Amino acid sequence: MLWHMAIHPARRIWATLEPLHVVTYFGSGVKESALALGLRGVSQAYFAYRAAPLGAVGAGAVLATFSVYHRDAIARALPAAWEHTTPQHCLEARLALSTRVLRECGAGSAEAARAVALLTPVQQSADPTGRALFAANAELPLPEDPVGALWQLATSLREHRGDGHVAALITHGLTGRHAMVLQVAAGKTLQSVARTVRGISEQEWSDAVDELRAAGLVVGEPTSPTLTAGGGDLLDRIERATDESSWRGALSVLSQDAIAEVTTTLAPLVKRIRAEIIPAASPMAMGEVED
Numbered sequence: 001m002l003w004h005m006a007i008h009p010a011r012r013i014w015a016t017l018e019p020l021h022v023v024t025y026f027g028s029g030v031k032e033s034a035l036a037l038g039l040r041g042v043s044q045a046y047f048a049y050r051a052a053p054l055g056a057v058g059a060g061a062v063l064a065t066f067s068v069y070h071r072d073a074i075a076r077a078l079p080a081a082w083e084h085t086t087p088q089h090c091l092e093a094r095l096a097l098s099t100r101v102l103r104e105c106g107a108g109s110a111e112a113a114r115a116v117a118l119l120t121p122v123q124q125s126a127d128p129t130g131r132a133l134f135a136a137n138a139e140l141p142l143p144e145d146p147v148g149a150l151w152q153l154a155t156s157l158r159e160h161r162g163d164g165h166v167a168a169l170i171t172h173g174l175t176g177r178h179a180m181v182l183q184v185a186a187g188k189t190l191q192s193v194a195r196t197v198r199g200i201s202e203q204e205w206s207d208a209v210d211e212l213r214a215a216g217l218v219v220g221e222p223t224s225p226t227l228t229a230g231g232g233d234l235l236d237r238i239e240r241a242t243d244e245s246s247w248r249g250a251l252s253v254l255s256q257d258a259i260a261e262v263t264t265t266l267a268p269l270v271k272r273i274r275a276e277i278i279p280a281a282s283p284m285a286m287g288e289v290e291d
Contacts, residue, residue: 008243009259010251014161016263019273020102020154024049024094026277027101033093038084040077045090047077052090053136056082065133067166067176073199091140099148105272111265113146118258119153126250131163157250164245168238177208180283182235185218185225189283192223197283 034045059075128135137156142149180194206222217231
């Protein structure tokens with residue numbers, strides 16, 4: 001549950017679209033799709049698939065835009081992936097994979113088409129300033145298949161929010177590593193999962209905890225930090241800034257009725273994805289969106 005925060009409409013939409021997007025990374029067949037392209041496995045596929053809209057970029061561009069990964073973890077995947085495949089092939093593979101997984105989870109053409117009709121104007125009017133991952137995804141053509149189009153729109157809009165979240169972290173003087181420690185301290189994800197998946201060594205994690213402890217934001221050992229009142233307040237401010245940036249920069253074109261329709265229509269699909277596709281121990285730090 002969020003720290004003393006009323007639920008912003010932008011957060012409700014994010015809680016609907018984020019699970020749709022991440023089937024690319026957690027759905028069945030990810031490893032097989034990667035191997036078919038000549039990639040080494042799921043980790044390399046993650047970086048190549050997500051970065052593909054940017055072109056054949058290297059570790060630097062991905063570090064700047066993804067924010068929470070160690071450079072070495074990225075460098076093991078990119079630019080080496082482009083020796084085996086192309087960004088275009090990755091775009092095709094991730095779309096085919098995601099569309100199939102969404103359909104297997106119950107996504108129907110009619111509700112997908114309705115959500116696409118509501119979300120397309122959001123993407124078209126969204127402000128791309130400083131939002132590289134959003135802008136690159138928004139330039140991709142929407143598939144004719146409404147389920148595929150829904151996945152692409154969900155991806156573009158979650159990257160819009162993600163880009164804004166990185167900006168909020170920078171504004172508040174935090175690195176991506178600090179952000180992961182704060183999410184662990186807030187109980188949103190496990191230290192062992194967050195550190196391992198992001199490629200952060202025990203010493204680097206400990207150093208980040210020490211920095212936040214010195215700033216009065218967390219207490220406790222590196223393996224089990226907890227937020228102080230000041231840390232909770234800072235996390236609230238960052239999340240509010242992210243919500244407001246997402247809302248003003250894109251989502252405010254949706255009426256309250258449209259928000260209710262999108263979230264309600266897609267709720268059964270989202271529930272199934274969260275129950276069957278997203279691992280219980282994941283670094284996503286989504287938690288539950290509650291009133």
